[in-house]
Amino acid sequence: SAVISQKPSRDICQRGTSLTIQCQVDSQVTMMFWYRQQPGQSLTLIATANQGSEATYESGFVIDKFPISRPNLTFSTLTVSNMSPEDSSIYLCSVDVGLNQPQHFGDGTRLSIL
């Protein structure tokens, strides 16, 4: 399976600021995804990061709040914009290497907003 690295692993931010999270994979992958896991909760898909085109967002998530880039097949970024305490969560990157292949996750970015 692919090795997925996320940076930063954790951060504490002031409300109103923005943070960009990076996801790097050690091999080319077809699909990259961004999930949110609120404290003690399950995982919710934010968006699918499409290489060379705009990300596909799930209901309840918008590009202005969570802009995503995917410049190539091994790298993606998620920005959490204009943060508020409600954005305190773990943000997880996942990948799958092809159709009908399982998704594998990075260790996440633990974000706290004061």
Added chain:
Amino acid sequence: GENVEQHPSTLSVQEGDSAVIKCTYSDSASNYFPWYKQELGKGPQLIIDIRSNVGEKKDQRIAVTLNKTAKHFSLHITETQPEDSAVYFCAAQEAGANNLFFGTGTRLTVIP
């Protein structure tokens, strides 16, 4: 959309006993069902998965069963060990789709 329910939310077992976690799903179009283990401070790790053309799959101490008619699937861990303590998530995926719908998680504690 798909709705996945997971029970129990917490489970404590004695070391060496078996643990069973159950999930139900709502969308009959779902055909792929992975299970993830999440340890503290880590991301979810895939431990086993099953597709809808199979009723049961086993990997050493871990097994998953699927009942398509009833739309439920279960994770079975035998001979539990303290290192099995973690949060376990089930998920379901529709055919041809990329989105995984996750259950609410089960916190398993194995008591030495």
